[in-house]
Amino acid sequence: SAVISQKPSRDICQRGTSLTIQCQVDSQVTMMFWYRQQPGQSLTLIATANQGSEATYESGFVIDKFPISRPNLTFSTLTVSNMSPEDSSIYLCSVGTVSAYEQYFGPGTRLTVT
Amino acid sequence: KQEVTQIPAALSVPEGENLVLNCSFTDSAIYNLQWFRQDPGKGLTSLLLIQSSQREQTSGRLNASLDKSSGRSTLYIAASQPGDSATYLCAVHNTDKLIFGTGTRLQVFP
Numbered sequence: 001s002a003v004i005s006q007k008p009s010r011d012i013c014q015r016g017t018s019l020t021i022q023c024q025v026d027s028q029v030t031m032m033f034w035y036r037q038q039p040g041q042s043l044t045l046i047a048t049a050n051q052g053s054e055a056t057y058e059s060g061f062v063i064d065k066f067p068i069s070r071p072n073l074t075f076s077t078l079t080v081s082n083m084s085p086e087d088s089s090i091y092l093c094s095v096g097t098v099s100a101y102e103q104y105f106g107p108g109t110r111l112t113v114t
Numbered sequence: 115k116q117e118v119t120q121i122p123a124a125l126s127v128p129e130g131e132n133l134v135l136n137c138s139f140t141d142s143a144i145y146n147l148q149w150f151r152q153d154p155g156k157g158l159t160s161l162l163l164i165q166s167s168q169r170e171q172t173s174g175r176l177n178a179s180l181d182k183s184s185g186r187s188t189l190y191i192a193a194s195q196p197g198d199s200a201t202y203l204c205a206v207h208n209t210d211k212l213i214f215g216t217g218t219r220l221q222v223f224p
Contacts, residue, residue, distance in 0.1 A: 001160070031210070042203065042214040092157055100144045101207040105158040
């Protein structure tokens with residue numbers, strides 16, 4: 001299984017600002033994903049981060065609000081833009097194995113917007 | 115549209131009990147099913163992965179079964195311990211996406 005790290009682990013941000021979350025994997029992976037977990041809820045997929053091309057967003061999520069970069073096969077960033085209190089969530093990145101579609105998750109970033 | 119439901123939503127048991135957590139899904143056309151554990155405010159730890167062609171998987175005190183035709187999976191925890199207290203999530207793979215269940219919050223008290 002892959003070892004995944006995320007930075008920052010938590011942050012408290014003011015309304016209207018932006019935060020960039022980093023996800024680093026210890027090996028090259030094809031598939032990387034970003035999820036959101038709102039308080040008391042299960043996980044919802046935001047987008048699939050594609051290396052060398054634009055991310056693929058799920059319904060309800062747009063690039064202007066959640067721009068994603070993936071410059072190589074071990075690193076990705078998610079930016080939460082123009083934040084509001086409704087963006088307070090845990091944001092998690094995950095990586096997937098092509099052969100078995102198994103996914104492994106990072107430790108998450110707990111974001112609080114005041 | 116795939117929907118994944120977990121029952122019960124919460125469970126509190128004394129140490130030593132054997133437990134069954136349930137997961138149901140509406141579309142049986144899945145690649146596989148994965149069970150996760152999540153500690154409060156933390157990320158997810160993968161517990162077991164069951165391929166669509168498999169019926170069950172075991173890891174230590176954990177046993178997960180899969181019945182695709184009925185759209186059900188169960189996670190069996192033997193001889194529960196306080197350290198098992200966490201939220202347990204099941205997720206099914208449809209195409210390239212993981213669809214998560216609602217979770218079961220488990221508390222095991224001494």
